[in-house]
Each structure stands twice: as structure tokens, then as C-alpha cells.
Amino acid sequence: MRPSAPASEIQRQLQKLVRAYILAGLVFMLLPGTFLGVWNLMSLSADRAHHPLSPAWVQAHGHAQIFGWIGTFVIGIGFFSLSKMGEVRAAAITRGWIAWAAWICGVTGCWIAGVYGFAWRWLLPLSALLECCGYLIFFVIVRQHRPKVPATGALPIVRKRPEAWMRVVMGSSIAFFTALVWHFLVALCVAMIGAGPQLPARAERTLLAISAWGFLVLSVWGFNARWLPMLGGFRTVDDRKLLWALRLALTGVAFGAFGWMVVSAAIITAAVFLAAWSLRILQPLAEGKRLHAFPVFVRIAYGWLFAAAGLGLWAALSDQQGGVAGASRHALTVGFVATMVFTVGPRILPAFCGGFTLFSQRLMIASLVLLNAGCWVRVACEIPAYEFHASAAWSLLPVSAVIELTAVAVFAFNLLLSLWRPPVRQIAVRAAAA
Numbered sequence: 001m002r003p004s005a006p007a008s009e010i011q012r013q014l015q016k017l018v019r020a021y022i023l024a025g026l027v028f029m030l031l032p033g034t035f036l037g038v039w040n041l042m043s044l045s046a047d048r049a050h051h052p053l054s055p056a057w058v059q060a061h062g063h064a065q066i067f068g069w070i071g072t073f074v075i076g077i078g079f080f081s082l083s084k085m086g087e088v089r090a091a092a093i094t095r096g097w098i099a100w101a102a103w104i105c106g107v108t109g110c111w112i113a114g115v116y117g118f119a120w121r122w123l124l125p126l127s128a129l130l131e132c133c134g135y136l137i138f139f140v141i142v143r144q145h146r147p148k149v150p151a152t153g154a155l156p157i158v159r160k161r162p163e164a165w166m167r168v169v170m171g172s173s174i175a176f177f178t179a180l181v182w183h184f185l186v187a188l189c190v191a192m193i194g195a196g197p198q199l200p201a202r203a204e205r206t207l208l209a210i211s212a213w214g215f216l217v218l219s220v221w222g223f224n225a226r227w228l229p230m231l232g233g234f235r236t237v238d239d240r241k242l243l244w245a246l247r248l249a250l251t252g253v254a255f256g257a258f259g260w261m262v263v264s265a266a267i268i269t270a271a272v273f274l275a276a277w278s279l280r281i282l283q284p285l286a287e288g289k290r291l292h293a294f295p296v297f298v299r300i301a302y303g304w305l306f307a308a309a310g311l312g313l314w315a316a317l318s319d320q321q322g323g324v325a326g327a328s329r330h331a332l333t334v335g336f337v338a339t340m341v342f343t344v345g346p347r348i349l350p351a352f353c354g355g356f357t358l359f360s361q362r363l364m365i366a367s368l369v370l371l372n373a374g375c376w377v378r379v380a381c382e383i384p385a386y387e388f389h390a391s392a393a394w395s396l397l398p399v400s401a402v403i404e405l406t407a408v409a410v411f412a413f414n415l416l417l418s419l420w421r422p423p424v425r426q427i428a429v430r431a432a433a434a
Helices: 004-047 055-084 090-116 120-144 164-193 201-231 239-257 261-278 293-318 323-352 361-388 391-420 424-433
Strands: none
Touching: 004 055, 004 090, 004 323, 004 391, 055 090, 055 120, 055 164, 055 201, 055 323, 090 120, 120 164, 164 201, 164 239, 201 239, 201 261, 201 293, 201 323, 239 261, 261 293, 293 323, 293 361, 323 361, 323 391, 361 391
16 A cells, blocks of 8 residues: 555645636636626626727737636646556656746736736736746646656557547647737837737737637647547547548638638638537437537537637628627637536536535536526627617626626536535545545
């Protein structure tokens, strides 16, 4: 029993590290992410766009949502993957905490510089650099960690090509790091010659193209390919079509980064439909699998993705006041990404954090219903509000924000209660002892 104690202790420390990433992601989701977005929207709705908000505030909100929430979750899941790759060294856990500290300080610093303008000339580039360092430490840890290969013979080891879902996740990781490096370079330029902490419009469009359609969407596709057949009863993924969707999406992101927005939107729209086809989202479930809430909300999420791609193409062709582009971004980030996180996250994150179970299935469904209701109101009202200055639409925008904030609070409350209770193994040990 004694030799196995260090390994079990390292496993517990790894679970604590993953839990720290998930909890930090929840904090970013609730406070600088969603709450700041609600505040922004209420202020803008009250002024009816006569006194537009500071671009730095809006960018700080988006940064906290994309990198503070989803980015932190993705890195935490990446550290969990170490437990499935063989023996984990204690040094990797230590470096993981260093990466956590650098990442959290970086995201927080970017938010403070954007919202408060505090010492932004040095805080903005320093925070962006800390994000790059935190991600690089994480990447090196995962890259250097390899499963232990038993010496069972003299035959040479044949390394297989990564599975399709892993290659999609790799593509999203490249886009993730590219976005971080681009943000650092732009932040450095802004610190030297800018008049405020906001990024220039052209640089922000490039960052959004890489972050949204490169990092976020590809991450979801990769994890969907890995988990949807297992968790939701979807049919086996068509790897060949999925890899073509990956190539198309990266091509579209590249065109978008260089300003060819119409071409980018058209290619990305094609990639979206090809990815849904390859993941068999709209096909009947595998035999013996009954329809339940999980596949329903997965399909709703992909409906939002189709809407985001279509609105993005519309915006590239004829958007005038930014309403169509804003509706497209919201359909993508909240409708697709957040719905997918709210659907898949409660099923996997408690287990990843140390064998916990979900506190309430009903709270999960409630958060999903509220989230999609708020997103529908927001997307439906944003175009008439911005493009046609419709007063009724402006009045409904804060309502959508409050509904979404409630959904986020319910989701976070459900996860926090899940992590508060003892793990399944501990409950089983107590029951056996009793």
C-alpha cells in the first residue's frame, strides 16, 4: 500500500489544480464576464446609443468571457487529460499552479486596465504577456507528458496519427495561442502610441475572428467529436468530413484576419454545415438510445451556430450600424458556446474535479431554458434596435441581459453545490463503514 501513496497524493493534487481552474472560470463568467455585459447593455439601452460606451469596457467584457471563462475551462480540462496519460510528476503540478497564477493575473489585469484604465500603459501589455506565459507553461507540461510505454519486446513502437478530434483540438489550441500573441502585440503597440486602453477596430476584428471562429468553435467541435457519441447517443463521427470542416474553418479565419470579411463569412458558413454533418447532429440517435434533454439542447446549440454563421454573412455583406454583427456574435458566444458548455459541462466538470456528481438535473435544465430564452430576445431585438432604432427593441435588450445573468447564476450555483458535496467515493466509503 505504501508505494502507491505518492501516486494517489499526486492525483489528488492534480484534481485540486483542475478544480482551481474551474472555480476561477466560474468567477470570470459571473463577475467581469456576464455582470459587466449586463451593466454595459443597460447603460447603452438607457442612452439609446446617444452616448455609446467606452470600447475598452466592451472589449474587457469580451476578453473576460472568451479567455477568462472559456479559456480557463479549456486549460483546466487540458490538465485533467494528464491523469489519462499515465504517471504524473509532482513537478508538473507545481508548474501547473504557476501557470494558473500567471493566467489568472493576466486575465484580471486585462480586465482592470480596460474597465478602470488603471496604469493601463504598463498593465495592459504586462497582463497580455502573463496570459501568453501561463498558456505556454500549460502547453509545455502537456506536450512533454507522454504515456509510459511498457518494455514488452524488441518490436519498434509505431506512433499512430492523432485521432480526428485531437487534431481539431490541436487546431483550436493553435488559434488560442495565436490570439494571445496577437493580443499581446497589439496591447504593446497601444501602450506605446495609443490614447487609451482600447484596441483599434481593425486589430479587434482580427482578434475576434481568431478567438471566436478559431479557438471557441474548434474547441467545441473537437470536444463534441470526443464526447457526444458517449454522452448523448449520437452516431459515430465522420472523421474525414470533420477534418475538412477544420481546414475550411481555419481558412475562413485566415481570410477574416486579413480583412476579407465576405469571403471569410462564406467559407465559415460552409465549414459550419460540414461540421454539423460530420458530427451527425441532425441524424437520429444510435439504436437503443432514447431522446432526452442532452441531445435536444445540443441540437439547439447548433441551431444557434447556423444562425451565427448566416448573420455573419449578412453582416459582411450589408451591416450598417453593427446590429447584425452584434447579433451574430451573441448567437455564437451565448447561443452556441454557452449552451454547449451548460449542456456538457455539468456532465463532465464535477467528475473531472475529483469524482463529484451533479447537484441537480433540474437546475441544469432551468439554466439552459433561461439562457436560450435570453439569447433569443437579445438576437431578435439587437438588429431592429441598432439598425432601425426601434424603441421597443431597445427596451427589451436589458430584459434579455437579466434573463441571461439569471441563467449564468443558476449554472454557477449548480456547479458550486456539486463541488461542495463530498465526492462519490467518499460517500460510498462512509456508507460501507456505516
